[in-house]
Amino acid sequence: MLSDLIKEHIVSPRNQGVIPAADGMGEVVGPACGDQVVLYIQMKDGSINRASFTTHGCWAAVAMASWVTEMVMGMAPEQALEIDGEALAREQAGLPEDKWPCARLVSLALHRAVRDWQRRKGGQAG
Numbered sequence: 001m002l003s004d005l006i007k008e009h010i011v012s013p014r015n016q017g018v019i020p021a022a023d024g025m026g027e028v029v030g031p032a033c034g035d036q037v038v039l040y041i042q043m044k045d046g047s048i049n050r051a052s053f054t055t056h057g058c059w060a061a062v063a064m065a066s067w068v069t070e071m072v073m074g075m076a077p078e079q080a081l082e083i084d085g086e087a088l089a090r091e092q093a094g095l096p097e098d099k100w101p102c103a104r105l106v107s108l109a110l111h112r113a114v115r116d117w118q119r120r121k122g123g124q125a126g
């Protein structure tokens with residue numbers, strides 16, 4: 001059964017759109033459905049200050065991306081790398097099993113955005 005929290009994100013998704021000068025960007029295309037999920041992060045003082053997403057995916061991808069982008073704001077990047085979209089979908093959001101892969105796309109895009117930022121940062125330092 002869908003949780004009240006995820007229902008809220010289905011009805012009014014947050015953080016949709018591109019962050020033009022994002023510090024990190026992660027893109028994923030679902031191997032089964034072909035839908036794209038892109039996550040953007042902006043960093044401040046070593047933490048995620050802002051996050052947003054764009055997707056052509058289904059309602060579950062939109063709702064999970066909305067929730068996850070809200071969840072990561074203020075979070076350390078290492079913590080964001082531990083977010084498991086499928087576990088959230090299963091244990092907290094109450095998404096039906098056929099939507100767990102959509103949630104997995106969201107956390108994968110987030111992880112790629114964080115790694116993109118780490119790579120860019122590493123480039124600056126080097």
Ligand code: FES
Pocket residue numbers: 030033034035057058059060061102105
């Ligand atoms: Fe493609 Fe949900 S079916 S993201």
